[in-house]
Amino acid sequence: MSVKLALLALLETEPMYGYQLRVEFEGRTGSTWPLNVGQVYTTLTRLERDGLVEPAAGDEQQDAGGQDEDGRSQQRYRLTDAGRDEVAAWFTTPVSRTQPARDELAIKVALAVTVPGVDVGTLIQRQRTASMAALQDYTRLKRRAGESDGDLAWSLVLDSLVFAAEAEIRWLDHCEARVRRAARERATTRPAAAEQQTARSQEAGR
Amino acid sequence: MSPVLRLDTVTRVHGSGETEVQALRGISFSAHAGELVAVMGPSGSGKSTLLTIAGGLDSPTAGTVTVEGTDLGSLGQAGRARMRRTSIGYVFQGFNLVPALTAAENVALPRELDGESARRARAAALAALEEVGIADLADRFPDDMSGGQQQRVAIARAVVGSRRLILADEPTGALDSETGEEVLRLLRARCDAGAAGVLVTHEARHAAWADRVVFLRDGVVVDESGSAPVERLLDEEPAL
Numbered sequence A: 001m002s003v004k005l006a007l008l009a010l011l012e013t014e015p016m017y018g019y020q021l022r023v024e025f026e027g028r029t030g031s032t033w034p035l036n037v038g039q040v041y042t043t044l045t046r047l048e049r050d051g052l053v054e055p056a057a058g059d060e061q062q063d064a065g066g067q068d069e070d071g072r073s074q075q076r077y078r079l080t081d082a083g084r085d086e087v088a089a090w091f092t093t094p095v096s097r098t099q100p101a102r103d104e105l106a107i108k109v110a111l112a113v114t115v116p117g118v119d120v121g122t123l124i125q126r127q128r129t130a131s132m133a134a135l136q137d138y139t140r141l142k143r144r145a146g147e148s149d150g151d152l153a154w155s156l157v158l159d160s161l162v163f164a165a166e167a168e169i170r171w172l173d174h175c176e177a178r179v180r181r182a183a184r185e186r187a188t189t190r191p192a193a194a195e196q197q198t199a200r201s202q203e204a205g206r
Numbered sequence B: 001m002s003p004v005l006r007l008d009t010v011t012r013v014h015g016s017g018e019t020e021v022q023a024l025r026g027i028s029f030s031a032h033a034g035e036l037v038a039v040m041g042p043s044g045s046g047k048s049t050l051l052t053i054a055g056g057l058d059s060p061t062a063g064t065v066t067v068e069g070t071d072l073g074s075l076g077q078a079g080r081a082r083m084r085r086t087s088i089g090y091v092f093q094g095f096n097l098v099p100a101l102t103a104a105e106n107v108a109l110p111r112e113l114d115g116e117s118a119r120r121a122r123a124a125a126l127a128a129l130e131e132v133g134i135a136d137l138a139d140r141f142p143d144d145m146s147g148g149q150q151q152r153v154a155i156a157r158a159v160v161g162s163r164r165l166i167l168a169d170e171p172t173g174a175l176d177s178e179t180g181e182e183v184l185r186l187l188r189a190r191c192d193a194g195a196a197g198v199l200v201t202h203e204a205r206h207a208a209w210a211d212r213v214v215f216l217r218d219g220v221v222v223d224e225s226g227s228a229p230v231e232r233l234l235d236e237e238p239a240l
């Protein structure tokens, strides 16, 4: 997704300055997806052009033409009616699942089982160790977040990372079991290739 | 510092001849005070066998098991039983509660067997039940509780008092994801307070509470994952 909808949703609370939007976004998502200020201002400019936000009343007069040294306008933005409709539509529509993001790991495994000479067992094993380490890290961040109140938003983002990493590990277990079974089946149905396949399944089993 | 639990090249063979199963093949493994270790692996890989041997409920075919410096093999039946009541808390894959005893009585049992007065044992049991969030069920019988509630009684029984070694076999099996997490927080807290813990689990999300994760397959340790410093993590997340 673009940051557009997140910024619009934040403006639902109250009119905000660009830098403030960035702080609020990162506060709620725990800096998991860092935003740079430039990105925020570019997006606001586009949103204003599309009639979804406008300068907040009051700031308009005082800040007319006012810019900081980087040339960014120092004004607060608020939602227009069209912007408010956009936010409402976002929260009432499920996130689209029709176009899965390109998943490097899935692609890598798909290629590994088809490109000759790749040690799939080791690939899976290494990935699982790495994913497990990431999962341990998320969990420690979670323990930390749990200590103070009002961290619900951030801790739910962490849970999302935790469940995704867990799903990845389960999928890797599943791949491993299937690769081993496929190797065994090939070994029994094609005795000529048996020796090579046994070696491979042992690789996978290591 | 010497580990609370140490397994040294432990092998466990079930049966013989045609039906021989090597459940563990020369495993070395240890858990230190303050450490929670998770054991993962496919069904049949030897996880429960490892845990029962660590808890003195089963003996290795070869190799030694040491708990707090004592070689379990050098103890007699009575000595091992005593060790299990005082030093080792065990959560079974099934819950293993005594059906004729209430929740509080189940939890108090090991302490009473060890000679503690009924009143003090009950007080400790109530505190442990409180810790797992079911103080109000103290006087219920296992048959009148849900699976998840029985599971929590079993956990309370394992952590009651000040056991130095806590062994848990799938302790989150019958629990929903939030209650499961509560159990992990509890185990984690016990380890942070100085106990050594070993947790067998199929769920990576739960294993992630451990300091180390050991992967078993066909009775051998195939891999071990420690963890990297937390700070590294956030820097590596891709931008939105």
Ligand SMILES: Nc1ncnc2c1ncn2[C@@H]1O[C@H](COP(=O)(O)OP(=O)(O)OP(=O)(O)O)[C@@H](O)[C@H]1O
Residues within 6 Å of the ligand: B014, B015, B021, B022, B023, B041, B042, B043, B044, B045, B046, B047, B048, B049, B050, B093
């Ligand atoms: N009493 C027994 N007699 C014979 N074989 C046994 C006995 N106990 C366990 N085994 C075998 O030892 C192996 C390891 O069993 P274990 O119970 O340790 O597996 P596990 O990793 O705990 O599996 P699960 O995830 O299904 O609980 C299995 O092949 C099992 O069949």
Ligand SMILES: [Mg+2]
Residues within 6 Å of the ligand: B047, B048, B049, B093, B169
């Ligand atoms: Mg088991």
